[in-house]
Amino acid sequence: MGHPLRDVSGPARLADPREGISHAELALAARNHGMPLEALRYEVTPPGLHYVLTHYDIPSTAEAGWELHVGGRVRHPLVLGPADLRERPAVTRRVTMECAGNGRALLTPRPVSQPWLLEAVGTADWTGVELRDLLADAGVADSGVEVVCTGADHGVERGVEQDYRRSLPVDVALGEDAGVLVAYAMNGSPLPPQHGYPLRLVVPGWYGMAHVKWLREVTVVDEPYTGFQQQVAYRLRQDADDVGEPVTRIAPRALLVPPGFPDFMSRTRVVRAGRITLEGRAWSGHAPVSAVVISTDDGASWTPAELEAAPADGSARWAWRRWRATWTAAPGRHVLVPRATDAAGNTQPLRQPWNRGGFANNLVQRQPVVCVPDGDG
Amino acid sequence: MGHPLRDVSGPARLADPREGISHAELALAARNHGMPLEALRYEVTPPGLHYVLTHYDIPSTAEAGWELHVGGRVRHPLVLGPADLRERPAVTRRVTMECAGNGRALLTPRPVSQPWLLEAVGTADWTGVELRDLLADAGVADSGVEVVCTGADHGVERGVEQDYRRSLPVDVALGEDAGVLVAYAMNGSPLPPQHGYPLRLVVPGWYGMAHVKWLREVTVVDEPYTGFQQQVAYRLRQDADDVGEPVTRIAPRALLVPPGFPDFMSRTRVVRAGRITLEGRAWSGHAPVSAVVISTDDGASWTPAELEAAPADGSARWAWRRWRATWTAAPGRHVLVPRATDAAGNTQPLRQPWNRGGFANNLVQRQPVVCVPDGDG
Numbered sequence: 001m002g003h004p005l006r007d008v009s010g011p012a013r014l015a016d017p018r019e020g021i022s023h024a025e026l027a028l029a030a031r032n033h034g035m036p037l038e039a040l041r042y043e044v045t046p047p048g049l050h051y052v053l054t055h056y057d058i059p060s061t062a063e064a065g066w067e068l069h070v071g072g073r074v075r076h077p078l079v080l081g082p083a084d085l086r087e088r089p090a091v092t093r094r095v096t097m098e099c100a101g102n103g104r105a106l107l108t109p110r111p112v113s114q115p116w117l118l119e120a121v122g123t124a125d126w127t128g129v130e131l132r133d134l135l136a137d138a139g140v141a142d143s144g145v146e147v148v149c150t151g152a153d154h155g156v157e158r159g160v161e162q163d164y165r166r167s168l169p170v171d172v173a174l175g176e177d178a179g180v181l182v183a184y185a186m187n188g189s190p191l192p193p194q195h196g197y198p199l200r201l202v203v204p205g206w207y208g209m210a211h212v213k214w215l216r217e218v219t220v221v222d223e224p225y226t227g228f229q230q231q232v233a234y235r236l237r238q239d240a241d242d243v244g245e246p247v248t249r250i251a252p253r254a255l256l257v258p259p260g261f262p263d264f265m266s267r268t269r270v271v272r273a274g275r276i277t278l279e280g281r282a283w284s285g286h287a288p289v290s291a292v293v294i295s296t297d298d299g300a301s302w303t304p305a306e307l308e309a310a311p312a313d314g315s316a317r318w319a320w321r322r323w324r325a326t327w328t329a330a331p332g333r334h335v336l337v338p339r340a341t342d343a344a345g346n347t348q349p350l351r352q353p354w355n356r357g358g359f360a361n362n363l364v365q366r367q368p369v370v371c372v373p374d375g376d377g
Numbered sequence: 378m379g380h381p382l383r384d385v386s387g388p389a390r391l392a393d394p395r396e397g398i399s400h401a402e403l404a405l406a407a408r409n410h411g412m413p414l415e416a417l418r419y420e421v422t423p424p425g426l427h428y429v430l431t432h433y434d435i436p437s438t439a440e441a442g443w444e445l446h447v448g449g450r451v452r453h454p455l456v457l458g459p460a461d462l463r464e465r466p467a468v469t470r471r472v473t474m475e476c477a478g479n480g481r482a483l484l485t486p487r488p489v490s491q492p493w494l495l496e497a498v499g500t501a502d503w504t505g506v507e508l509r510d511l512l513a514d515a516g517v518a519d520s521g522v523e524v525v526c527t528g529a530d531h532g533v534e535r536g537v538e539q540d541y542r543r544s545l546p547v548d549v550a551l552g553e554d555a556g557v558l559v560a561y562a563m564n565g566s567p568l569p570p571q572h573g574y575p576l577r578l579v580v581p582g583w584y585g586m587a588h589v590k591w592l593r594e595v596t597v598v599d600e601p602y603t604g605f606q607q608q609v610a611y612r613l614r615q616d617a618d619d620v621g622e623p624v625t626r627i628a629p630r631a632l633l634v635p636p637g638f639p640d641f642m643s644r645t646r647v648v649r650a651g652r653i654t655l656e657g658r659a660w661s662g663h664a665p666v667s668a669v670v671i672s673t674d675d676g677a678s679w680t681p682a683e684l685e686a687a688p689a690d691g692s693a694r695w696a697w698r699r700w701r702a703t704w705t706a707a708p709g710r711h712v713l714v715p716r717a718t719d720a721a722g723n724t725q726p727l728r729q730p731w732n733r734g735g736f737a738n739n740l741v742q743r744q745p746v747v748c749v750p751d752g753d754g
Contacts, residue, residue, distance in 0.1 A: 004647075004708075004747065004749040004750075005647065005749065007747070008640045008643060008645040008647060008747050009640050009641075009642065009643060009645075010642060010643060019397055020396055020397015020398050020399055021397050021398035021399070021400075021402070021403050022397055022398070023398075023482075024642055024643055024644065025398070026398050026403075026406060026482060026492055026494065027494060027644045028642075028644070029403060029406040029407060030406060030410070030411045030492075030493065030494045030496050031410075031411065031413045031496065032410075033407070033408075033409075033410030034407045034408065036408045036431065036434070036435055036571070038434045038435055038437075039435065039570070041437060046569055046570050046571075047424045047425050047569055048424050048425030048426075048427075048429070048569050048571060048572075049425075049435075049569075049570065049571060050425075052425070054413065055641050056638055056639050056641065057413070057415045057635070057638065057639060058413055058415055058416065058426075060415075060418060105400075105403060112642070113642065115403055115407075116407065117403065117404060117407045119407050119408065154638050155638045155639050155640065155641055156638065156639070156640040156641065156647060157640065157641040157642070158642075161638075161647075192423055192424055192425050192426075193416070193423050193426070194413070194423075194425060194426060195425075258434070261433055261434065261531045261532045261533065261538075262433050262434060262532050262533070263385045263386050263532065263533040263534065264386075264432050264433065264532055264533065264534040265386065265387060265401055265405075265489070265490065265534070265535075266385060266386060266387060266401055267401065267404045267405075268385040268386075268533075270381075270382065270385060270533060270538075331381075370381065370384070370385050372381040372382065373381075
């Protein structure tokens with residue numbers, strides 16, 4: 001199916017620096033949604049506040065008749081329904097998920113796509129079965145190098161008609177480090193339609209594009225998968241003709257619960273002068289967060305924040321960690337900047353890490369605040 | 378608290394016709410979210426897909442210690458907690474709720490505010506107690522003319538620091554027609570934080586601004602309330618100095634489940650040639666929807682759609698109704714337009730009903746579709 005579909009897709013492009021958000025970007029922003037940053041106060045994001053990004057439509061799915069096919073380069077292909085999965089040992093992991101495009105609309109120039117600011121994140125308790133257990137039952141052939149996962153959402157992207165489909169290296173799919181799940185529950189309830197009902201992949205530590213929703217097929221292949229979402233989208237490129245590196249794990253980030261109260265339209269924050277507890281969450285898909293520092297003077301000086309300990313049982317290994325700091329706010333304008341570093345030595349850049357797709361932009365958050373005298377309240 | 382806060386708010390303004398969506402509008406679009414239109418397939422909108430508009434922040438609320446004060450011009454002021462309300466007779470109503478600003482970003486010129494396209498709608502089963510029963514217990518004084526409802530969300534709007542607060546005429550609050558609820562549950566579960574946990578008002582048939590969330594106070598007053606959300610915002614004005622009419626009930630609207638499948642970026646819909654069932658939902662806050670017609674040629678000709686009967690028990694009196702029509706799609710480009718009419722004779726305009734706030738824009742939906750030959754699939 002050639003020309004008619006190329007005709008419905010425009011080419012990838014960068015916005016002119018003076019160009020506002022386009023109608024098409026707004027259409028994506030109205031459909032998909034971020035997590036309002038005050039919801040950083042919750043360790044587990046309540047239903048409906050977790051970010052959602054749907055490439056095409058949320059498909060009409062039912063558990064009855066749903067089949068997950070595990071096949072390709074395996075010795076014993078499997079066909080499993082959600083009920084079959086629930087009969088297997090259940091595993092629950094607390095995972096912070098972030099869209100690879102989070103921060104895109106803050107870039108200059110701005111890649112034209114889903115225009116996220118900083119809200120494309122959320123944390124949930126995902127329950128399901130270990131992908132590696134399913135693959136062990138199926139028996140991965142020695143020739144297997146990647147596992148291709150296919151969802152039921154169907155659409156067109158840059159002229160290519162497709163079901164959403166992504167691959168994982170076999171060592172990630174089989175590895176114990178991430179602990180990839182085929183999940184059927186979110187926060188103890190069946191997956192909501194927009195989060196992949198009845199089955200989805202959860203790839204702890206990886207950006208959202210890897211967590212294939214409405215999962216129908218897991219196919220072991222003997223050469224690297226070169227489909228659209230792997231080879232065209234989700235690569236870090238400086239120029240359109242770069243091959244680019246694939247987008248994989250989540251870069252470290254700290255975000256702040258916006259202090260005080262907002263102006264409706266400008267979203268400027270207002271605080272009253274005095275001692276204020278600043279708090280937020282920080283995460284990294286490379287290694288545990290080891291430190292958060294905060295600046296209240298737009299990066300001129302930094303103070304360590306107190307980092308909450310992670311649970312010792314490792315169940316929240318890939319979940320965000322809470323941090324807190326105290327600030328004595330004086331009347332005037334201030335810019336608050338939190339900054340996370342992980343145990344592998346990755347930290348957030350102070351200048352934008354630009355690429356053509358607008359992926360993995362973990363530039364530090366800059367939160368302007370207006371402090372008013374306490375007596376005015 | 379004067380100047381410091383006026384300084385954080387810009388004036389109300391209209392966008393220049395060539396101006397894209399601004400960063401501030403995008404910040405609202407990233408926080409608040411619409412219902413992806415494919416979710417029109419659900420009679421009751423699943424959790425997380427119902428539209429949400431929060432003026433300020435989602436407040437941090439808990440049921441423990443929550444008090445609803447019913448007072449003002451009443452004989453017996455009441456203080457009730459959520460548990461007290463659950464001991465009273467429970468009433469469940471299926472209600473379609475729509476933001477008064479739905480359709481705003483489609484207007485020319487565009488009022489600068491939350492930039493909704495068409496997705497700011499959803500339907501839920503709300504459970505709670507009748508407001509009129511609470512007011513009967515409290516005993517409304519003969520001098521009472523309005524009931525002022527106050528939420529816990531706090532912020533600034535055009536320089537005015539405020540808790541979100543709106544009034545209803547006493548005859549609406551006490552009337553049997555709308556059946557105003559103080560709700561503690563949505564679709565059988567406690568209210569999610571973003572929908573007003575632990576208590577909210579539900580005013581069937583009225584635009585969303587009336588359904589005060591995080592409800593703390595219901596105060597009977599003896600003269601019309603003139604606060605910001607009543608007298609400044611939510612009025613239909615042609616000029617900035619008009620007094621304007623208040624925004625009240627939902628104007629009729631029909632929306633279409635987008636047929637076929639989308640292009641990721643342009644959101645253009647693709648269908649294959651042949652017979653297609655078109656379906657959607659239609660609603661009105663003035664009277665039951667009595668007819669939906671559909672055009673597949675951008676309004677040149679119209680065909681009646683089949684309208685599903687409403688439940689005879691009246692429990693869905695203020696909920697949308699499903700409609701269906703059959704279309705034989707031929708290759709090429711088409712524009713689909715559904716149009717609803719209600720039993721009071723209100724119908725959707727074919728030209729934009731413009732006002733400075735961008736409220737109640739129920740202009741018909743125009744859905745472009747590209748039809749490709751069936752054999753290409």
